[in-house]
Amino acid sequence: MRIVAKRPHSLTEEKFHYCPGCTHGIIHRLLAECIDELELREETIGICPVGCAVLAYKYFNCDMIEAAHGRAPAVATGVKRLLPENMVFTYQGDGDLASIGMGEIVHASARGENITVIFVNNTIYGMTGGQMAPTTLIGQKTSTSPYGRSVEQAGYPVKMAELLAQNEGSAYIARTAVNNPANIMRTKRSIKKAINTQQNKKGFSLVEILSTCPTNWGMSPLEALKRLENEMIPYYPLGEYKVKGD
Amino acid sequence: MRIVAKRPHSLTEEKFHYCPGCTHGIIHRLLAECIDELELREETIGICPVGCAVLAYKYFNCDMIEAAHGRAPAVATGVKRLLPENMVFTYQGDGDLASIGMGEIVHASARGENITVIFVNNTIYGMTGGQMAPTTLIGQKTSTSPYGRSVEQAGYPVKMAELLAQNEGSAYIARTAVNNPANIMRTKRSIKKAINTQQNKKGFSLVEILSTCPTNWGMSPLEALKRLENEMIPYYPLGEYKVKGD
Amino acid sequence: MAKGRLSFHIEFCKACELCIEFCPDGVLALDKDYINTSGYHPISAINPEKCNGCGICALMCPDMVIEVERE
Amino acid sequence: MAKGRLSFHIEFCKACELCIEFCPDGVLALDKDYINTSGYHPISAINPEKCNGCGICALMCPDMVIEVERE
Amino acid sequence: MEEQVLFAGFGGQGVLSMGQFLTHAALGAGKHVSWVPSYGAEMRGGTANCLVTIADEEISSPLTENPKMAVVLNRPSLDKFEPKLQANGTIVVNSNLVDREAIRDDITMLKLPVNDLASRFGNPRVANMILLGAYLEKTKIVGVEEALNHFEAIFQGKKPEIINTNKKAFLAGVEYARQNW
Amino acid sequence: MEEQVLFAGFGGQGVLSMGQFLTHAALGAGKHVSWVPSYGAEMRGGTANCLVTIADEEISSPLTENPKMAVVLNRPSLDKFEPKLQANGTIVVNSNLVDREAIRDDITMLKLPVNDLASRFGNPRVANMILLGAYLEKTKIVGVEEALNHFEAIFQGKKPEIINTNKKAFLAGVEYARQNW
Amino acid sequence: MKGNEALAEGAIKAGCLAYFGYPITPSSEIAEYMARKYPKIGGTFVQAESELAAINMVYGAASTGARVMTASSGPGISLKQEGISFIAEAELPCLIVNVSRGGPGLGGIQPAQSDYFQATRGGGHGDYHILVLAPASVQEMMDYAILAFDLADRYRIPVMIMAEGTLGQMMEPIIERESVINDYDRSWATTGCKGRDPNIINTLHLLPEELENRNIILHDKYNLIKAKEKRAELFMVDDADLVLVAFGLMSRICKKAVMDVREKGKKVGLIRPITLWPFPDEDIRKVSDTAKLFLSVEINMGQMIEDIKLAVNGQVPVEFYGRIGLTPNPEEITQEILKIAEREGF
Amino acid sequence: MKGNEALAEGAIKAGCLAYFGYPITPSSEIAEYMARKYPKIGGTFVQAESELAAINMVYGAASTGARVMTASSGPGISLKQEGISFIAEAELPCLIVNVSRGGPGLGGIQPAQSDYFQATRGGGHGDYHILVLAPASVQEMMDYAILAFDLADRYRIPVMIMAEGTLGQMMEPIIERESVINDYDRSWATTGCKGRDPNIINTLHLLPEELENRNIILHDKYNLIKAKEKRAELFMVDDADLVLVAFGLMSRICKKAVMDVREKGKKVGLIRPITLWPFPDEDIRKVSDTAKLFLSVEINMGQMIEDIKLAVNGQVPVEFYGRIGLTPNPEEITQEILKIAEREGF
Numbered sequence A, B: 001m002r003i004v005a006k007r008p009h010s011l012t013e014e015k016f017h018y019c020p021g022c023t024h025g026i027i028h029r030l031l032a033e034c035i036d037e038l039e040l041r042e043e044t045i046g047i048c049p050v051g052c053a054v055l056a057y058k059y060f061n062c063d064m065i066e067a068a069h070g071r072a073p074a075v076a077t078g079v080k081r082l083l084p085e086n087m088v089f090t091y092q093g094d095g096d097l098a099s100i101g102m103g104e105i106v107h108a109s110a111r112g113e114n115i116t117v118i119f120v121n122n123t124i125y126g127m128t129g130g131q132m133a134p135t136t137l138i139g140q141k142t143s144t145s146p147y148g149r150s151v152e153q154a155g156y157p158v159k160m161a162e163l164l165a166q167n168e169g170s171a172y173i174a175r176t177a178v179n180n181p182a183n184i185m186r187t188k189r190s191i192k193k194a195i196n197t198q199q200n201k202k203g204f205s206l207v208e209i210l211s212t213c214p215t216n217w218g219m220s221p222l223e224a225l226k227r228l229e230n231e232m233i234p235y236y237p238l239g240e241y242k243v244k245g246d
Numbered sequence C, D: 001m002a003k004g005r006l007s008f009h010i011e012f013c014k015a016c017e018l019c020i021e022f023c024p025d026g027v028l029a030l031d032k033d034y035i036n037t038s039g040y041h042p043i044s045a046i047n048p049e050k051c052n053g054c055g056i057c058a059l060m061c062p063d064m065v066i067e068v069e070r071e
Numbered sequence E, F: 001m002e003e004q005v006l007f008a009g010f011g012g013q014g015v016l017s018m019g020q021f022l023t024h025a026a027l028g029a030g031k032h033v034s035w036v037p038s039y040g041a042e043m044r045g046g047t048a049n050c051l052v053t054i055a056d057e058e059i060s061s062p063l064t065e066n067p068k069m070a071v072v073l074n075r076p077s078l079d080k081f082e083p084k085l086q087a088n089g090t091i092v093v094n095s096n097l098v099d100r101e102a103i104r105d106d107i108t109m110l111k112l113p114v115n116d117l118a119s120r121f122g123n124p125r126v127a128n129m130i131l132l133g134a135y136l137e138k139t140k141i142v143g144v145e146e147a148l149n150h151f152e153a154i155f156q157g158k159k160p161e162i163i164n165t166n167k168k169a170f171l172a173g174v175e176y177a178r179q180n181w
Numbered sequence G, H: 001m002k003g004n005e006a007l008a009e010g011a012i013k014a015g016c017l018a019y020f021g022y023p024i025t026p027s028s029e030i031a032e033y034m035a036r037k038y039p040k041i042g043g044t045f046v047q048a049e050s051e052l053a054a055i056n057m058v059y060g061a062a063s064t065g066a067r068v069m070t071a072s073s074g075p076g077i078s079l080k081q082e083g084i085s086f087i088a089e090a091e092l093p094c095l096i097v098n099v100s101r102g103g104p105g106l107g108g109i110q111p112a113q114s115d116y117f118q119a120t121r122g123g124g125h126g127d128y129h130i131l132v133l134a135p136a137s138v139q140e141m142m143d144y145a146i147l148a149f150d151l152a153d154r155y156r157i158p159v160m161i162m163a164e165g166t167l168g169q170m171m172e173p174i175i176e177r178e179s180v181i182n183d184y185d186r187s188w189a190t191t192g193c194k195g196r197d198p199n200i201i202n203t204l205h206l207l208p209e210e211l212e213n214r215n216i217i218l219h220d221k222y223n224l225i226k227a228k229e230k231r232a233e234l235f236m237v238d239d240a241d242l243v244l245v246a247f248g249l250m251s252r253i254c255k256k257a258v259m260d261v262r263e264k265g266k267k268v269g270l271i272r273p274i275t276l277w278p279f280p281d282e283d284i285r286k287v288s289d290t291a292k293l294f295l296s297v298e299i300n301m302g303q304m305i306e307d308i309k310l311a312v313n314g315q316v317p318v319e320f321y322g323r324i325g326l327t328p329n330p331e332e333i334t335q336e337i338l339k340i341a342e343r344e345g346f
């Protein structure tokens, strides 16, 4: 008998606080598996966001730093500049990275900071109870867009992968999803590629992962996966947006 | 006899404090001429940056607001949302707009704020004495990159026009220069187009204008124009990056 | 055909049913007769013999409830 | 051929010489015999008769020192 | 008269709305009421609770560490709040998720197998209404009839069938209390 | 002994470096020195000034509103600082840009056509060195020879010809002071 | 109605039709309320990309002479400090709400009063003050919102309402108010210079004399506000040996304790500062003539106690009781009072 | 050497090999000095995109256990408040320099002391303090930089050096120092968990009890610092009727005035707080036994005077003399002293 699936070493024994069916859990596992497989746990320093993943420091079994809302890329820069041989990642939600943290992420990418960013896009502010995010889709109802997001009032959802791919400093930029087994496997491959990019000192790497928020979408976990597939992927096309050669 | 050139009404009688040959002065004049020609002086509210143009409120002969460093787009948003029929512009340098103000400008563009941004890119922090800007060219010597800007340490110069053109909310994005009569005329046309875009409520408009800083470049005004032409334009191609149809 | 052996860490289960939905062989279901300390009816194997050990359930599980072994 | 008439607001001149450089007809030069209150030798027309009134000098002047009229 | 009751359970069990229901009912009955949620600890998956104070004249303090009554839907909440209850206080528990007896002998514990009853309605979300019905029947802080009268007002905007199931659940709780407490 | 001298002029006229030169020279001469620039008002095109304090023992206050001496390169600076000068103070002016006499009769005004002299060196930037030479020759705060000895040290990194032109300009100032003051 | 909603409704009643903010617990309901209401009444709701953007949008919107507001908490209020300093200098009227939580750092979302110094001393740079109101009930959340806008306009000053998270979250019945909106001079506003000279909103003063002058003008305004707007509620202080001082929700809890202890025959009273800046020091000074001891009760490690000491100026001792994370409850305040009474023989 | 450069050189001597900052007058020379020096000695210089980014880079870099610093002024320091609150909570050692200018708002770039409250009361949210040092000479700019890093490590606390712009800009001869770098425990640092359990740097405490506990731990640390680290310089106070209190450059100017007035036979002295937090209140209390009157001299509208009053506790009157934009000069202080002496008959 060989083991097909078990909890990775790079995760602690803590039970996740996430809601039932929230795909933050899947993404945590994928990242931890990559760290295991690349044997980087003892070299890794992770930066958690402010968002539902704020407690990620309890889950990842490596050195962790809790950053202020949106500032993880700056914190990661401080760490990486002093420990260039360590693996440094940030784990950020769409409010954290694309709203309040826009300045920090664009500049980390422009500087070509040699860090890896796991960007969890669930088109909403989960932790604070379902407010609109910059990534919220047109027409999507949230607690601060109760009649559906309108272009007049809130403009257009930002496409971070496309935006950051513009920067010369970005070495690897991809968008994936975790709505089914195939996409989950692809997501894992992209995360690993991103970490390799950092190991090879090529510069800034980011994987935007389309994720769910059953609770604030007001859906069952299964309905949430369907919405991700039917509404999010069409607006946020999956794929690799930047792959720097040597 | 007809008048070919004289001081526009939309400028006060104040003498500019700018250094000899600094092209901030040319850009002020062009913007003022556009406001005159469109007869918008009494409808206009301008937002000045923190930078050498911090005193612009003394020069433009219309209602003016001095914003905190980098926040002009947010201030303009506050004004425009409450006075949608008025013409609202911001005038910002590259440190102001592309460094500390990155978050505000990207989001003003993403929201499709119906404002016009005059972005003066002189690849340096003029007011504070010549520190490196995000737009400083590779190898360029500044007081904070005394050995020339290096990619390892400071990454790559950001291309704001290209970056902002990505946002669906951007309706008009162009890059021009003021190094010779032809480019100056083109710059004026672009500024007018940008203001028209706002008048037609199409959304966010920005003109990135390549400008000089003889003082902090350590050059004569004429040498500075040459540098703009020979070093800046090749890295920052001129042209229209986004023109939204109706 | 490959056979799989399943083990569940049922206290971690939140009854989201993602594993059930994606299991190709209808092996899984919630256990209506038990409520774990988190207040959920946890996952269980209704016909374990059908399990082929593909591991898809574990792949989909956000809470790492399921461990899969294969012959 | 068109003729231009120039007038200068010399107190505003900072002697940057941009106008001089771009004037197609070599009309302009700094006035070495005068220093304005800002401490600069301001602009002057050394051969005004050559001026064609094209306005390029004014176009290039950052400080709006030059006013140009044309017949 | 100034009564304070604490509702506590898991995030998803609707403890906050239980408290809000009581608040609205009491307001309808012309009382002074304050409802204070423990939004503090209420992180995803964590435990939630709220404190309802009902009084005849203006409420001095909407907070207390030692309520007279508590309604708890799970074990952690029981462990946390039983010690804090006032002497001679009453604690109502969901016996499906609370597998122990009271430790203190100076309080009354009333049990109710909420999940079992709820499953009858095919919808676990009504569990809180069942508890509330039983609780009101027992304590009479607000009359059962009065509460029923305010159902429409409180659930305004909700679909009639939803309101009905909740009413039924509420009455099931009342019934259970009559029978067993 | 504690002397304070103020240098003032336009942003581009090199008043700050004039003060720095004196500072270094005085340091070389083993004095306590402080140099305080008015970076405050020094906006583009604005006026700049700096205050140099030279003392034999530790300097108590590096600031004053009423210096004993001032070297001014333009009219606005004269208008601004003449009133503040101590009685019996000395003020040195650039007569090319300062078109008036002293208003006060309790101070000495020394004039020098800096721009004219500077044009001789084809480089207006040496104007400040001319003034400094004249000023030192007159006041002897630091001996002219001592100052000359520190030229290389102060201008280190600069091209020899630059250093030479500056020395020449400095001496031209010394010469002018000998002749005319 | 939740406290946060009552405050939002009060702002609307005061004619505030523009809200710029970034969500943060426990203040978010204010934004959510505006997002629901404004579209129906022609108001402007913008969810800013950050607190920095929000406060600068307020700066711009207030420059047009409109009544505008923002709300946040803890970390968010810290991020607004630069903007608040600018708004104070530019003398723009507006409302800033701090539904406060526990810090420092990310801290927690429990109610707290640990931003007292930040609010009353100016967390931003430079010599400025903002007017700070501390409501103690859901009703006051609404009433003070209305009051805040009037004060803001009267003195052209940013006004802050500081309320513990609990106050924002709790529900109480309230009486709806109709608000009288006085109209104040708006000729300074930047609305386009049609038919007048251009207006300028500016905070830059490069000339030393000019900067000093600006600071003196502001200082005089602050002195005027100190003279006119200090507010406090005094409760059973006339014969009190021990006087508690507490604001906001804490004052209500202390009131209960005071009543309980009075029943036990102890002479205890309460002073509740309603304006935290300007601080009602005269009231406290007067009471210090008769009281034997002051006890500052705060949901922090001791901040307002400094203002009490400055007011008492050594007349009588001032002690402190407080905690953070956990709000002191009536029972423990009562215990504390009895302990002191015992010790001092009151 | 310019004051800013002396400070930068001092930091390097203290083993600080990482600088993260955003330029602002009058602090920029510190960054420029590091930009020149670090490439030659293997240091890390990053020009951050903003003050927010800078302070959070410091947060990250300090988490690795390295000695790191940032510098700014006025508006920039306000923008750092959220980050400072986080760093204080996480107990990360670092140096933050405020080469201060006049506010509020954009204000001007004249020297000022109007950020005193912000520095000593915590401009950020929550109950925290940072240690604040105020140098008065170019020499001290260097010496205190060295001292700052030692204190930061000893107490795991962010230390601020607050210097008026003039001090940063002026040149004075200095004696170069060799610094002894004590080594402190770094086992808490996040450097990768090879051979040990993971380390966590965190400021989130959702459980009320946990949050309260954290605040108590910090509070105890602050009390320890208050007990051990208060510093002040006393000058001719023993027989003084009138005692001036001034810090930083202002103290030097006052010293000159005191000497001038002493020559006129007036009994005047000076207390110069070196640590602004913790404030040297005992020294002032002691002197208040003999002094008849205190005069707080500040380059602001009156801030430190509150700490003096709290220290004196009503014993003797405390008056204020200050201005902003323009730094009071020795001549005018002398006049002020004589006026008071005249009035009081000293």
Ligand SMILES: Cc1ncc(C[n+]2csc(CCOP(=O)(O)OP(=O)(O)O)c2C)c(N)n1
Pocket (backbone or CB within 6 Å): A049, A050, A051, A052, A053, A069, A092, A093, A094, A095, A096, A097, A120, A122, A124, A125, A126, A127, A128, A133, G022, G023, G024, G025, G051, G075, G076, G079
């Ligand atoms: C400075 C600051 N502003 C606001 C908040 C409140 N806040 C916490 S998390 C969050 C957004 C969370 O959304 P996202 O980043 O998308 O993460 P998610 O919960 O959706 O995974 C906000 C606004 C904060 N903690 N700090």
Ligand SMILES: Cc1ncc(C[n+]2csc(CCOP(=O)(O)OP(=O)(O)O)c2C)c(N)n1
Pocket (backbone or CB within 6 Å): B049, B050, B051, B052, B053, B069, B092, B093, B094, B095, B096, B097, B120, B122, B124, B125, B126, B127, B128, B133, H022, H023, H024, H025, H051, H075, H076, H079
């Ligand atoms: C919050 C804040 N940070 C820093 C500064 C200092 N500062 C003033 S202008 C400026 C940059 C100016 O450069 P740029 O925007 O390119 O304008 P330019 O002078 O080149 O036209 C900086 C860093 C400030 N005033 N406020």
Ligand code: SF4
Pocket (backbone or CB within 6 Å): A017, A018, A019, A022, A023, A024, A052, A122, A126, A127, A212, A213, A214, A215, A216, E044
């Ligand atoms: S709120 Fe949304 S994002 Fe957060 S844990 Fe729950 S489901 Fe996941």
Ligand code: SF4
Pocket (backbone or CB within 6 Å): B017, B018, B019, B022, B023, B024, B052, B122, B126, B127, B212, B213, B214, B215, B216, F044
């Ligand atoms: S410093 Fe540069 S940008 Fe500023 S005015 Fe002078 S030349 Fe122009």
Ligand code: SF4
Pocket (backbone or CB within 6 Å): C004, C006, C022, C023, C024, C025, C026, C027, C028, C050, C051, C052, C053, C054, C055, C056, C057, C058, C068
């Ligand atoms: S391993 Fe495959 S077959 Fe077995 S239960 Fe899981 S999904 Fe079903």
Ligand code: SF4
Pocket (backbone or CB within 6 Å): A021, C012, C013, C014, C015, C016, C017, C018, C019, C020, C042, C043, C060, C061, C062, C063, C064, C065, C066
């Ligand atoms: S996916 Fe995991 S958590 Fe969800 S039901 Fe299956 S086992 Fe339980």
Ligand code: SF4
Pocket (backbone or CB within 6 Å): D004, D006, D022, D023, D024, D025, D026, D027, D028, D050, D051, D052, D053, D054, D055, D056, D057, D058, D068
């Ligand atoms: S108008 Fe034309 S020709 Fe005449 S001076 Fe100007 S540039 Fe020369």
Ligand code: SF4
Pocket (backbone or CB within 6 Å): B021, D012, D013, D014, D015, D016, D017, D018, D019, D020, D042, D043, D060, D061, D062, D063, D064, D065, D066
């Ligand atoms: S361009 Fe203008 S400022 Fe420059 S020299 Fe000519 S006239 Fe003078």
Ligand SMILES: [Mg+2]
Pocket (backbone or CB within 6 Å): A093, A094, A095, A120, A121, A122, A123, A124, A125, A126, A133
């Ligand atoms: Mg999200």
Ligand SMILES: [Mg+2]
Pocket (backbone or CB within 6 Å): B093, B094, B095, B120, B121, B122, B123, B124, B125, B126, B133
């Ligand atoms: Mg620039």
